[in-house]
Amino acid sequence: MPTASEPNNPRPGPLGVSIISGEPVEPETDPFGAVCPSSGDPIPDRFHSASAGQVNDAANSAWRAFHQARDRTEDERATMLELIARRISGMGETIIDRAHLETGLPENRLEAELNRTTSTLEMFAKVVREGSWKRIAIDPPEPKRRPSPRPGIRRSLVPLGPVAVFGSSNFPLAYSTAGTDAASALAAGCPVIIKGHPLHPGTGELVAQAVSGAVRDAGFPPGWFSFLHAGGGREHAVGIELIRHPCIRAAGFTGSFEGGTALSRIASERPDPIPLYAEMGSVNPVFLLPGSVETEPRGIAQHIARSVSIYAGQQCTKPGLIFLVQGSTCEACVERFVRELDGSPPAPMLSAGIRRRYLRSLLRAIDTPGVRVLLGDPAAVRKSAQRVPENQPTHEKPVLLRTTEAVFIEQQALHEEIFGPAAVIVECKDAEGMLRCAGIIQGSLTGSLFLANTDLDLAQALAGILAMRVGRIICNGVPTGVEVGYGTVHGGPFPATNRPDTTAVGPFALERWCRPVAFQNTPQALLPPELHDENPTGRF
Missing domain, CATH: 3.40.605.10 (Aldehyde Dehydrogenase; Chain A, domain 1)
Structure with missing residues (x-):
């Protein structure tokens, strides 16, 4: 069997076989291949x-x-x-x-x-x-303790x-x-x-x-x-x-x-x-509190639009639900958000299969009573979902949906992840409505709050609810991009994770x-x- 260092393969390259105990093994199964999602062309290499x-x-x-x-x-x-x-x-x-x-x-x-x-x-x-990660603990013995001696106990992780x-x-x-x-x-x-x-x-x-x-x-x-x-x-x-x-x-x-x-x-x-x-799966809700929307609508819209659309929305921390309180400032922010998303170029999804599942889940949300499409073509989504060819480019543009607090509370389909470049805006009647919505979201990896100084009371109430629903609470930032450090939690309640x-x-x-x-x-x-x-x- 050729190796990556032989003359006919001067640069390291895949051999198409498993590596067991440090060595490539002989193929024992039928070959399979991969496809370039950008072009839809099959990649010539075969794997076993x-x-x-x-x-x-x-x-x-x-x-x-x-x-x-x-x-x-x-x-x-x-x-x-x-x-x-x-x-x-x-x-x-x-x-x-x-x-x-x-x-x-x-x-x-x-x-x-x-x-x-x-x-x-x-x-x-x-x-x-x-x-120190081993959480070592040592309880020294106390042989003279009464009524009974204490044994020496030492603990570590194995x-x-x-x-x-x-x-x-x-x-x-x-x-x-x-x-x-x-x-x-x-x-x-x-x-x-x-x-x-x-x-x-x-x-x-x-x-x-x-x-x-x-x-x-x-x-x-x-x-x-x-x-x-x-x-x-x-x-x-x-x-x-x-x-x-x-x-x-x-x-x-x-x-x-x-x-x-x-x-x-x-x-x-x-x-x-x-x-x-x-x-x-994770829906990663984002809550835009009234004071933040009033003071920084453009910047917020830019940040969230990029977080939704980058890499065709195929990130575990992509914002899927965006909550606002109804009013004129809400409308201005939504309009800005639509413009920002509309300027995002199409991006390839990772495979035809992932694109197919995305379109089907997106169509379920579109077909939910009480949902409006702010950006995107429902007819095109419906047509594409009927047949997704294996060997064609998989590019998709962002889609933005909108609904109300009442519809969101009633329709379970809107609580589920749409793995791709789509998000749902939920318009709440008031701060109490935003709190009600926060209390029924599915377990998620993240929950984000955009707030101004005038929003601290509402933010405190939301943070208390989100602490029971998510693994990481972000203030005035988007969830995509996970910092690696001692303080990081990348996890969350079911169904984001099972642990x-x-x-x-x-x-x-x-x-x-x-x-x-x-x-x-x-x-x-x-x-x-x-x-x-x-x-x-x-x-x-």
Whole structure:
């Protein structure tokens, strides 16, 4: 089998096969391909999904690697993460070119996403070395305590074992092969198996080449990382087989509500259920309070229009619902918003399938009684939704809908995510109506408040409601663009995620792949290094 370094392939490139335990494997399944969404042209390269036997090989190899490398130091893990970041950066031009071809996303966006991916790896390396993420706790013994002595108890987090990570469609780098789920699991001390996304198989495989090389250079067992192609007739089977495999101890998923709930159910129905962390759909409501609309209508409209339309609205934090209080200032803001959106150029959706689902969900909203179309052509949407060809460009322009508070409260269809460049304006009768609407939105990743000093009382009431409905509250800013840091929460109540108690971004993401273990009256020789009396890591 040719390798990426052979003369007939002078630049690194995808081989079209899975990488298991650091090595490309022989194809055992029928080939599948990808399509360039910008042009609709098929991409010539062919890829082979992992067979059931290869899924089993990857899982078993990860299990062996986990036990072989459990005594590796945190410094060794951090070094591995840094090597991964350097290798990805070294292949950056090739990776970005391929991702642009397979996703239609602009190169500047992909450059930023690659930088975010490598900086996240480097951040996790620092977090692992520093060590406080393990939440160490020590209760010293009190043998003279009465009426009974207190035992000595020491607590830390230990890794769960091999983790399956599902690549996402809309973030081919930051939420895929070396994205936040994979990077945090590796940082926590867990081997990782990637289920590649069929929309960008070449991109995933190129990043997997970088990760596999770094794992090898860091001296970890080869089973510490594997990448499995999943497309064609085995697109779903590969993921299901991973979740059901007894060697897999946790999983991370970013994608649709249907996919996330189905995998979560499979994970819970195992003889030994495992945690599956699913990020699914989010409407990300935005509340434009009266004072802000009166003082800054143009700036607000510009910011929100860009947040709705950028990258064809295919972001998990895209604003989907925009709430205003009726009045003349409301009308001026809406008019400005329509003009800003109307000036947005068409952008390619990630695939014909995603475009098809977008048009169908958009049509459901358009057909809801009491909904008006402010921007867009309902007849064109209806015609396009009837037939979405596979091999044609997937470009779409923004669509803006409008309804009232009463209709929004009554019509459940308007509470659901429209994954694409569309948003719904909800006109509320008054501040109380805005509060009523806030109280019934679905669980979301974010909720945004645009406010002036005169809006503080209403903003305080809304923030209290949103704290029960979203994972991140933003003031005077748009939800797109997620800062990576200790304070970040990228999560939220169902259906945004199935685990509102966690975050997929930032240092606390590591905790998902661990569980706490307490050591009671345990000899020093049996304790993890960070719990020894001499405290070699200096963490307590």
